[in-house]
Amino acid sequence: MTGRKLKSMDNAVEIVPPYFSVKEAVFPFTKFPEADPILGPEMKSTGEVMGTGRTFGEAYAKAQSGSGVTLPRSGLVLISVRERDKPGAVTLARKLIEHGFELAATDGTAKAITDAGYACKRANKVREGRPHIVDMIKNDEFVMIVNTTEGKTAIKESNSIRREAVHKRITYYTTLAGALATCEALDHLDSVEVNKLQDLHKEARS
Numbered sequence: 001m002t003g004r005k006l007k008s009m010d011n012a013v014e015i016v017p018p019y020f021s022v023k024e025a026v027f028p029f030t031k032f033p034e035a036d037p038i039l040g041p042e043m044k045s046t047g048e049v050m051g052t053g054r055t056f057g058e059a060y061a062k063a064q065s066g067s068g069v070t071l072p073r074s075g076l077v078l079i080s081v082r083e084r085d086k087p088g089a090v091t092l093a094r095k096l097i098e099h100g101f102e103l104a105a106t107d108g109t110a111k112a113i114t115d116a117g118y119a120c121k122r123a124n125k126v127r128e129g130r131p132h133i134v135d136m137i138k139n140d141e142f143v144m145i146v147n148t149t150e151g152k153t154a155i156k157e158s159n160s161i162r163r164e165a166v167h168k169r170i171t172y173y174t175t176l177a178g179a180l181a182t183c184e185a186l187d188h189l190d191s192v193e194v195n196k197l198q199d200l201h202k203e204a205r206s
Contacts, residue, residue: 017204019195020056024049024063042141051083052195057184062192069171071185073100075143078133078157079113080106080122081176082150090116091144095183104142106133126160137164144171146179 007014026047051062064071077096081089086109093103093113103120105113107128113120124132136142145165149158165172173179 004103015204017200018054019200019203020053020059022051022059022063024051024067024069026067028154043151052097052191053188055184055188056181057186058188058191058193060181061185061188064182069168071182071189072143072171073186073189076102076104076141078104078136078142078145079109079120079179080133081109081125081148081159082107084150085148085176086112087182089113089146090118092176092183093118093120093181095180099183099186101144104136113203134160134164137161137168137170140168142170144173144179146173148174148176154194159202 002009014018026049031074041057049063049066051059051064051066053059053062061071075176080094088104089109090112093105093116096103097118103113103118104110104123105121106125107119110120110122123136126134131139135200137145142165145161147158147161162172162174
């Protein structure tokens with residue numbers, strides 16, 4: 001923009017701070033129950049927060065807390081993922097079990113998890129008969145849901161799951177990356193360190 005190269009400018013060096021910062025969008029889904037929480041090109045957020053920590057997990061935990069997301073400590077987690085996410089779902093299952101959670105999954109995901117040697121009970125999709133996933137959500141059986149979809153049909157079929165989960169204020173992830181990050185955050189729910197932005201800025205510059 002200035003017509004000069006970065007190397008010719010004073011202090012034009014990359015600053016790598018000795019801490020992590022995670023920015024999280026704040027969504028109004030609890031106030032607008034008809035809004036779909038699935039990711040897309042539309043601007044749905046109404047604000048944003050930032051969490052900082054000495055580890056990624058700590059920063060992510062703070063960002064989730066600041067955005068109003070309550071991370072569960074135990075209970076039943078539903079996992080239902082698209083085909084290409086199944087290897088990652090096995091990793092997620094292992095991490096959740098290590099943190100003391102129980103697992104339920106739809107047919108294909110449950111098979112991938114149980115074939116890997118992890119305990120997981122099967123949950124019916126809405127079209128597979130009752131009681132199905134939405135029934136279980138209404139009965140407060142899940143503390144967290146991880147649901148990744150692909151294709152118009154799958155997205156449409158899972159709409160009722162997302163809508164009911166939002167209504168029940170269940171922690172809900174539409175990406176595997178978000179769910180895996182949560183596993184790191186769970187280790188830092190009780191270790192809260194408060195930092196002033198001015199101090200962090202000085203630390204990054206030192």
